[in-house]
Amino acid sequence: MTTHTVQRVSTGRRLKDRLVQTLVYLAFAVAVIPLISVLWLVIKNGLARFDLDFLTHSMRGIGARDIGGGAYHAILGTLEQVLLASLISVPIGLLTAIYLVEYGRGGRLSRAISFFVDVMTGIPSVVAGLFVLAFWVLALGMPFSGFAGALALSILMMPTVVRSTEEMLLLVPGDLREASYALGVPKWRTIVKVVLPTALTGIVTGVMLAIARVAGETAPLMLTVFFTDSINSDPFNGPQMGLPLYVFDQARRPTDIAVDRAWTGALTLILIVMLLNLVARLIAWWRSPARGR
Amino acid sequence: MAATVHTRDGGSALGRSASRRSRGETPFRYASTGAGILLLAIMAAIAVFLVVEAIPALRANTGGFFTTQTWEPNATRPSFGIAALAFGTVFSALLALIMAVPVAVGVALFISHYAPRRLAGVLGYVVDLLAAVPSVVYGLWGITFLAPFMVGPSNFLHDHLGFIPLFGGDIVAGRSMLTASLVLAVMILPIIAAISREVFLQVPRAHEEAALALGATRWEVIRMAVLPYGRPGVISAAMLGLGRAMGETIAVALIFQATFDISFRILTPQGNSIAANIANRFGEATQTGRGALIASGLVLFVITLLVNMGARFIVARRKEFSGAAA
Structure with missing residues (x-):
């Protein structure tokens, strides 16, 4: 009986509500379609050449119409470049975040740094590559090399590392710091021994995600690492290859054999990036407070 | 491990703490401030070097840089x-x-x-x-x-x-x-x-x-x-x-x-x-x-x-x- 005294929602309003609900569900479906399509095609087309031969051989001496050839030189190059980029950007990023949170709080310098970190996040990757080209190769006269590529990648990594580390440091309770000060521990030792270990897993997750992001960058490598078909294990000397660059290079070649190699390169690249992502999430989950460690 | 360090620092000599603090504190503070400033310097360098390396080409350009379509x-x-x-x-x-x-x-x-x-x-x-x-x-x-x-x-x-x-x-x-x-x-x-x-x-x-x-x-x-x-x-x-x-x-x-x-x-x-x-x-x-x-x-x-x-x-x-x- 009582339900009848409450006026029911009119048909028009109910229809509108339903319509919007359908549209929202549809939007999600539309967003997932390309993801499924990309992953499906990468796996389907990539598996054809995903073998030991591909992983252990370079493209040296492979003619335009020859079958075979692999991405060993590109995988090696990517690993070296990303490692070097991390070695450059992680210390700088960490220290900058420490400055922002622990030392410079609210000061003019820290506000300026904070603002430009945001600006740096928006730098197109190709511009980072152009900068290293202009600075390292053209102005200083250094050769194209894996290290030059690492410089470009580190410019893209730094703001991500700063932001994620900063967030994690802000989560460390002030009580912990004060307890440490009360024991007479100097500030820098408090940061190194108390604050950083507390935030460590979060920081590691952020760094891994930053690495995963730059591992797939192509444009900056093209302008700094250049191209090569041979194995060059020395990142400080001469052109190298990178996996994203390899995919781009093969995709532009006119034969189906090359496009197949591009797909397999894409599969390898996605596997590396997803693995990094997964490890990052696992670390975050493993130490997350929700799990009641 | 961390706990023992704390008690030793706090307990051993309060009078010495000032000198101890300055020994590690100053370099660490400088390092982190320096990293922040380095970041600003990189941003400035990006703008400067792009301009410097672009100028000779722009000088040599016979068309209008903003109007030419080739x-x-x-x-x-x-x-x-x-x-x-x-x-x-x-x-x-x-x-x-x-x-x-x-x-x-x-x-x-x-x-x-x-x-x-x-x-x-x-x-x-x-x-x-x-x-x-x-x-x-x-x-x-x-x-x-x-x-x-x-x-x-x-x-x-x-x-x-x-x-x-x-x-x-x-x-x-x-x-x-x-x-x-x-x-x-x-x-x-x-x-x-x-x-x-x-x-x-x-x-x-x-x-x-x-x-x-x-x-x-x-x-x-x-x-x-x-x-x-x-x-x-x-x-x-x-x-x-x-x-x-x-x-x-x-x-x-x-x-x-x-x-x-x-x-x-x-x-x-x-x-x-x-x-x-x-x-x-x-x-x-x-x-x-x-x-x-x-x-x-x-x-x-x-x-x-x-x-x-x-x-x-x-x-x-x-x-x-x-x-x-x-």
């Missing part, structure tokens, strides 16, 4: 300009934005208000995965799958809506402005969706409950409480996405046909952008050619900088606003 910097009388490139950059990014924003807002609403709580986190992660796919893979996907696939729908649009200049033109091709913008839309969707989702989740519970208490349906709650509150956030998310789309290089470099026209016809085989032009022309570039590409990159840098700063400005204003309200 790119011949390697010729004996170099002539190059960014008119067509800048147009393509902005036009393709805007098209991508028009396609991506409604879908992204829908996705954000789905995850924040429609999906079951337990599933929401996982579904959000699935959308984030779109951002984890490297851009070169999107390029490969675009050129081998999407471009041939788009020939059908493009012909349909051309046949039935060809009287609209946007869909007009003589030839219809898969590798068109439309296909490139679609790929860009897919690539910027996750970032717009993620930021919008965060903003929608921040809507004060009381606002939504007030609307519910007035008998509003779910859509009416969203229209009256969620969207007005989230609008600045969505706008700044869209601007960040626009910045991303304009700077995207490899995916569009593979799809665009590298022409130099200014044309609004999105189905014809044409299109180019500053970033794509850099990727396509770098290999053949001589000294002037490299300088010319750096000059075009400088323009891209400035455009994306302005768009991003605009987005940050909107976010900052919103923070002040909500802070004052609370």
